[in-house]
Amino acid sequence: MDILNPFGLRNGSLIHISEVKQRGLDCNCTCPSCGDILIARLGEVRSWCFAHSNNCDCNFSLESALHLFAKEVLTKYNYIKIPEVIASFKTKVCTISKPIYFYFDHVLLEETVEDIIPDIILIKGDIQLFVEIKVTHGIDLEKHKKIERLDISTIEIDLSRFFFNKEFDRSRIETIIIENVTDYKRWIYNRKVLEKEIELEDEYLIEEKENMRNQKLREELKAKWIEEQKEKTRQLISELREKNPRMYGREEKLLHTHLWKKANEYLNLTVNEIPTYLNYKIQGEIVFNCDRRIWQTYIFSNFINKYIKRQKSDYILVKGVVSWLKKDFVTIPINTYLTYLDKKEFEGIPDLTDVIGEFLLNLCRYGVLRLITDYPTENNKYHWCFIKLVDNIKLLPRKYQSNEYTEIGNELVNVNTGEVVGKLSEVYKKIRGD
Known part of the structure; x- marks a missing residue:
């Protein structure tokens, strides 16, 4: 600190x-601590300060001088604005009182109260601050504990930044001491806070117990809902398995469905021309809520025939x-409960x-696709x-479109003779141009 002694006493x-x-002795000031005559050093180079005239061994106390300064201000006004009082416990916060003016009758400076010496004591009736x-x-920490033990409300005023400047604004500091409650004042201890914090703790514990009960209830309800959904899925699977054979009606009925018209939009197949690979029974196909010829034609049309025509990806x-x-x-209807199934719960039931x-x-059997074996399948x-x-x-030539021929594995076989006509990928021919 540049200024060793910024304060002196003049006329009390x-x-x-x-x-x-x-300058010098003409300042007519004495030391606030020992009473010795002071010299005012107001030089152009060094920081301004007071010095003892007789070079005594006085241990000047800046703290005592500031306490005296604050006492003078408080005595002058006889009131002080104190900060709002807030109590909290974990997530619970409560404002006990807003900033208020505390009017007092007496100001005591560095008076002993039991085993501590507060800087200043403000007294109103039997109330002490x-x-x-x-x-x-x-x-x-020791003084803080003693204040708590005495159970006397205490505020702190931070004046540390105002007394080591040549430009000393007395009126501003007076305003800070009397009026300010946000930047320079804080509660060290407030007797009302402890009582409120105990209440908040009780409220918090009650709410925590209630939250735990609610959480347990939510978990139970969630588990119940999950089990209900699983049961609903199981029932749906059972119902669809029974319904599935009835999905596939006569050819003339299929021709008039809007789904078939949408699926066949790019292929323009007649019912008799539908190749076997677009009428292939697949375990788990109940995920689709329509005739298998519809969804298989729809996927083939959009992802193979249509994309190739438009020179999309191979x-x-x-x-x-x-x-x-x-x-x-x-537009293809899907039974959404079956689009993804927990394998542990529905083991053996294929999903989408x-x-x-x-x-x-299956399309690989007919030479339409080939699985890329070196692609990471995981x-x-x-x-x-x-x-x-x-x-x-690729369509089956008309001469083979009869009950006399069947597909076994990757081959077309004559049912009557057992003769292998050829591999499916070779027998099925591209017979329709772009």
Whole structure:
């Protein structure tokens, strides 16, 4: 600190070095601590300060001088605005009182109260308010505990930044001491806070118990809801399995459905021309709520025939088809409960990913697609990737479109003779141009 002694006494009142007009002994000031005559040093180079005239060993106390200064201000006004009182416990916060004016009758300076000496004591009737003046540091932990034990409300006023400047603004500091409640004052202890914090703790514990009960109830309800959804899914699977054979009506009925017209939009197939690979029974196909010829033709048309015509990618991914089928604009009806199934709960029941994977894998038998074996499958059909091998639909020649022929494995076989006509990928021919 540049200024060792910024205060002196003149006619019983504290005066700051910046308020002195005369140099040397003409300042007519004495030391607030020992009473010795002071010299005012108002040089052009060194910081302004007071010095003892007889070079005595006085240990000047800046704290005591500031306490005296604050006492003079408080005595002058006889009131002080104190900060709002806030109590809190964890997440609970309560404002006990807003900033208010405390009017007092007496001001005591550094009076002993039991085993502590507050800087200033303000007294109104039988009410005491301690005021601590912060100079270089606040009160220590020991004094803080003693204040709590005495159960006397205490505020701190931070004046540390105002007394080591040549320009000393007395009126501003008076305003800070009397009026300010936000920047320079804080509660060290307030007797009302402890009582309120105990209430808040009780409220918090009650709410925590209630929250725990509610959380347990929510978890129970969630578990019940999950089990209900699983049961609903199981029932739906059972119902659909019974309903599934009835999904596939006569050919003439299929021709007049709007779904078939949408699925067949790019292929223009007659019912008799629908190839076997677009009428292939797949385990788990109850995920679709329509005739299998509709959804298989729809996927083939949009992801193979249509894309090739438009010179799109030569690759088709299971995850791409699955994502597309879940879009709002796709008209193929899906039983949404079956689009994804927990394998542990519904082991052995294929979901949408499994069905699409098997459908595309079946197209490999007919030379329409080929699974890219070096593509990372991660043992999951969702990541399967296929490359397209044809640039249009492949149909079975009409001479083989009878009950005399059947498909076994990857081959077309004569039912009557057992003769293998050929591999499906060779027998099915591209007979329709772009």
